[in-house]
Amino acid sequence: MGNRGMEDLIPLVNRLQDAFSAIGQSCNLDLPQIAVVGGQSAGKSSVLESFVGRDFLPRGSGIVTRRPLVLQLVNCNTEYAEFLHCKGRKFTDFEEVRHEIEVETDRVTGTNKGISSIPINLRIYSPNVLNLTLIDLPGITKVPVGDQPPDIEYQIRDIIMQFIIRENCLILAVTPANTDLANSDALKLAKDVDPQGLRTIGVITKLDLMDDGTDARDVLENKILPLRRGYIGVVNRSQKDIEGKKDIKTALAAEGNFFLSQPAYRHMAERMGTPHLQRLLNEQLTNHIRETLPALRNKLQRQLLSLEKEVEEYKDCRPDDPAITTKALLLMVKQFSMDFDKRIEGSGDQVDTLELSGGARINKVFHERFPFELIKMEFDEKELRREISYAIKNIHGIRPGLFTPDMAFEAIVKKQIVKLKEPCLKCVDLVIQELIHTVRQCSCKLGRYPKLREETERIVSSYIREREERTKNQVVLLIDIQLSYINTNHEDFIGFANAQQRTSQFCKKQAVGNQVVRKGWLTISNISIIKGGSKEYWFVLTAESLCWFKDEEVRKHTCFLAIV
Numbered sequence: 001m002g003n004r005g006m007e008d009l010i011p012l013v014n015r016l017q018d019a020f021s022a023i024g025q026s027c028n029l030d031l032p033q034i035a036v037v038g039g040q041s042a043g044k045s046s047v048l049e050s051f052v053g054r055d056f057l058p059r060g061s062g063i064v065t066r067r068p069l070v071l072q073l074v075n076c077n078t079e080y081a082e083f084l085h086c087k088g089r090k091f092t093d094f095e096e097v098r099h100e101i102e103v104e105t106d107r108v109t110g111t112n113k114g115i116s117s118i119p120i121n122l123r124i125y126s127p128n129v130l131n132l133t134l135i136d137l138p139g140i141t142k143v144p145v146g147d148q149p150p151d152i153e154y155q156i157r158d159i160i161m162q163f164i165i166r167e168n169c170l171i172l173a174v175t176p177a178n179t180d181l182a183n184s185d186a187l188k189l190a191k192d193v194d195p196q197g198l199r200t201i202g203v204i205t206k207l208d209l210m211d212d213g214t215d216a217r218d219v220l221e222n223k224i225l226p227l228r229r230g231y232i233g234v235v236n237r238s239q240k241d242i243e244g245k246k247d248i249k250t251a252l253a254a255e256g257n258f259f260l261s262q263p264a265y266r267h268m269a270e271r272m273g274t275p276h277l278q279r280l281l282n283e284q285l286t287n288h289i290r291e292t293l294p295a296l297r298n299k300l301q302r303q304l305l306s307l308e309k310e311v312e313e314y315k316d317c318r319p320d321d322p323a324i325t326t327k328a329l330l331l332m333v334k335q336f337s338m339d340f341d342k343r344i345e346g347s348g349d350q351v352d353t354l355e356l357s358g359g360a361r362i363n364k365v366f367h368e369r370f371p372f373e374l375i376k377m378e379f380d381e382k383e384l385r386r387e388i389s390y391a392i393k394n395i396h397g398i399r400p401g402l403f404t405p406d407m408a409f410e411a412i413v414k415k416q417i418v419k420l421k422e423p424c425l426k427c428v429d430l431v432i433q434e435l436i437h438t439v440r441q442c443s444c445k446l447g448r449y450p451k452l453r454e455e456t457e458r459i460v461s462s463y464i465r466e467r468e469e470r471t472k473n474q475v476v477l478l479i480d481i482q483l484s485y486i487n488t489n490h491e492d493f494i495g496f497a498n499a500q501q502r503t504s505q506f507c508k509k510q511a512v513g514n515q516v517v518r519k520g521w522l523t524i525s526n527i528s529i530i531k532g533g534s535k536e537y538w539f540v541l542t543a544e545s546l547c548w549f550k551d552e553e554v555r556k557h558t559c560f561l562a563i564v
Contacts, residue, residue: 010131030168038174040139046236051273056094066120069136076125084121128280140185176206194453202231215264339442373423
């Protein structure tokens with residue numbers, strides 16, 4: 001493949017990306033791409049604008065990027081922009097591009113700073129860019145702003161993870177130099193999905209804002225947190241420069257002068273800066289596409305054959321044929337049922353390695369959460385002793401008591417057993433929540449048919465709720481059974497009689513046993529059974545018997561007498 005063919009790789013993937021976005025699905029293809037990850041105000045937008053040489057991204061305080069922006073840069077003689085959702089319209093004014101991004105973002109997420117995982121596809125043609133595709137993801141934040149939900153941090157994390165978890169996605173981790181690298185949110189997320197640092201490219205911004213006497217030389221030389229693809233330092237325009245309408249070309253020239261004038265960076269100046277970063281990303285993405293394209297082609301061909309086979313089944317059928325409609329409905333319901341079973345039984349084809357789901361979460365409820373709830377039950381030994389004392393005295397009444405009454409024992413024990421109801425019922429609630437959550441996950445494949453999905457979720461959830469009531473009644477019944485009769489003769493119950501009997505038997509064994517009382521040589525004489533008059537034998541006297549042997553080896557006794 002020649003150089004021209006290499007240059008066509010990125011546009012080829014761009015066309016695939018546009019085609020899948022247009023039909024609303026990715027066909028399960030993991031397309032090669034570069035995702036830009038970083039915290040708020042890390043300088044992501046400035047880096048992307050420096051690539052284009054134009055101001056076109058929304059700016060402001062808080063979360064500005066609230067939807068993923070798929071930015072496709074195409075080298076061309078003319079300069080204009082196109083949106084996938086505005087086909088046929090060319091934007092030559094980049095202020096209009098910024099406005100369109102804001103309008104399209106608000107159309108999906110609203111004006112209350114909400115976020116969405118639905119991407120905006122923007123293609124920019126310019127003679128100043130190299131062929132490159134980047135995905136600008138929402139900035140990582142910790143604190144909700146305005147009407148944002150309290151879990152906004154986790155929502156943003158989920159959106160970022162949807163992209164960077166893919167093996168074919170290169171990660172551009174943007175971190176400001178004036179913060180501790182060990183606390184970088186971007187590098188932490190990248191390390192979660194790429195622990196070896198094989199597909200992560202580090203970008204260090206705001207080098208000009210570091211404290212006097214400090215520099216990022218060790219970081220840029222890949223000595224602190226090593227990445228296989230290394231780090232690149234850039235110097236973006238400050239907020240004052242942006243407000244003063246400082247030209248990007250002027251800013252790029254100032255960036256080059258900065259690296260040449262700083263002793264810490266002078267020896268690596270040719271490997272630093274925005275132009276070098278753009279060339280590197282173009283090269284890395286092209287090579288990455290070249291490496292993954294054979295597997296991508298094979299997977300696409302397999303899916304194409306599968307789709308052609310499925311289409312073949314319907315070629316002779318009319319769209320209004322009720323038999324086909326019924327068959328399709330049954331297939332979707334059957335697939336939903338199979339997905340639900342696999343998630344609960346844990347036999348799914350795709351194993352989630354990021355979090356627990358389905359049956360694993362239910363297992364955790366039974367073996368971790370439920371025992372924890374039991375341990376949390378309050379138990380005050382001093383208060384229990386007081387209750388036992390009051391129960392015994394109240395049952396005896398005016399009579400002085402000699403023995404502990406059974407009624408007092410039952411009253412105290414039943415009061416403790418009743419406490420089990422709350423954690424048991426809570427366990428049922430947690431399991432029901434997990435089942436309903438699993439139902440919603442499995443119904444995602446019915447998203448093309450909103451009414452069918454809604455009705456499926458309603459029917460299955462209603463069935464689970466019916467069983468919830470029966471389950472709780474059964475749990476309460478089991479506890480009531482335990483309350484109705486306290487079996488003190490059970491082998492696990494150590495009563496006074498059993499304890500006394502076991503203790504006496506144990507003491508008897510310890511005291512007596514088959515212990516040796518005495519042993520030694522004795523002469524037996526004048527006994528008719530002994531020929532020769534008298535003879536010496538080895539006697540052994542124990543607590544249970546008397547034996548004598550021919551010698552001290554005690555191999556086989558000559559005579560044995562039991563002692564009763």
